[in-house]
Amino acid sequence: MIYFDATKLAELIRNREVSPVEVVRAHLDRIEAxxxxxxxxxxxxxxxxAAAKMAEAEVMTGxxxxxxxxxxxxxxDSxxxxxxxxQRGSPIFKGRIxxxxxxxxxxxxxxxxxxxxKTNLPEFSYSTETDNLLTGRSNNPWNVDRTPGGSSGGESASIAAGMSPLGLGTDLAISVRGPAANTGIIGFKPTHGRIPMTGVWPRVPRRNWHVGPMARSVRDVALAYSLLAGPDGADSFSTTPLRFDVGVGASPVQPIRVGWLVEPGFGPIDAEVAATVQKAAEAxxxxxxxxxxxxxxALEQEDALDIFWKLHRMEVKPAFAEVTAGHEDQMFTISKAMLATPDTTMVEFVLAEQAAERLRDGFAEYFQRYDALLCPVLPLPAHAHGLSEFVINGQRVPAAHSLSATVPFNVTGLPGLSIRFGTSGEGLPIGVQLVSRWFAESTILYLGSVLEGVSPARNLWPAI
Known part of the structure; x- marks a missing residue:
């Protein structure tokens, strides 16, 4: 039962083949184990x-x-x-309800x-690894010596290990798709603004931040997305009503045009990851x-990661500085390092804004010719905890390079789906990323369902 997807569980409950109480207890037992x-x-x-017992009664009354x-x-937990x-992964918010x-x-x-x-995260959702001073470090269920990623690393590990069939994460630069790739589940970041950010801290800035569903099947993230999307009257970015252009599982009238890309544009990519993207293209x-x-x-001419840091650092530092003032001894290393970075100058900010517009224009031009882009999620499979740099294809790169294939789609607000399509020589999941034009989420949900059906890694789950 713990590895049934949410859609299957809902069907079994609706047909009275299993009770909500049995389902909830099974997952609570798995968490304990x-x-x-x-x-x-x-x-x-x-x-x-108690909610499960109430749900069971509602099923029985018809x-x-x-x-x-x-x-x-x-x-x-953000x-x-x-x-x-x-508690946002911080002692500063300990006990917050x-x-x-x-x-x-x-x-x-x-x-x-x-x-x-609730699931673990780095302090303030601000790292590619899940660790903090309040609730500690999360581990990858495929190998506890490896990271599940961040910032939705606790969520991805919970779903991969059968503790939850479905969850909610947030994605600022990598935080839904990267952890999903590290643990072999599905992570979905819709177009910016599709799902309201109301009730997620900080209130501003929100230009790059997304809420996204995470699950073990494409149909589950599609179902969750259909429930989550649409304006709420509070988040000003969330203004576009939900619409689908291609239904999940339904073949489009015209063949979908897919371009695939590994390098250049995303920096060095591990050979096993590159091979997995090519196999997905062939599929x-x-x-x-x-x-x-x-x-x-545009990906080769503009440095999306540099754009992101120059824009976001200037915007988020005031919010972080406000809540951490007087609590510096309770801050984790990543937050301290971010606040210690030099401020973006106004000239740098304007130039970064212009570069972001050029990147958006470049993708707009690309999507005139193609319906989707297939590319890596991460430059390498799940790595050991606490690394400050990686060696990929003989080239030494900083740990921030892990954002290189995801952050372009936060800077531009494009939708992206992470799905497992391979396994490394060490037995770790390898994901690929599907990206579509703005508001064409159903295109990549459809393509994701195609890949899911032929994936050599389908229905593989960690033996923990």
């Missing part, structure tokens, strides 16, 4: 079993049920949950889903897509 090794779950929702009725879900600890659910959490509950637990070609290798000049 494996979380001590992973430290992915940080808070159990006290009301989960009333109308939500699409996720009785299905448990988990939430990254996303507000009413009456349940939301929100008075209201974030929009995304409220929408999951409205569909009948049951909040099971899409075999499924009837028009597939060819591409280059995107």
């Amino acid at each position: 494996v979380n001590p090794q992973l430290n992915a779950v940080v808070t159990i929702a006290d009301g989960a079993l 009333g109308e049920l939500g699409l996720l009725h009785g299905v448990p879900f988990t939430v990254k 996303i507000d949950t009413e009456g349940l600890l939301t 929100p008075e209201a659910d974030a929009t995304s959490v409220a929408r999951m509950k409205s569909a009948g889903a049951i909040l099971l637990a 899409l070609h075999g499924a009837g897509c028009v597939v060819e290798p591409v280059r995107i000049p």
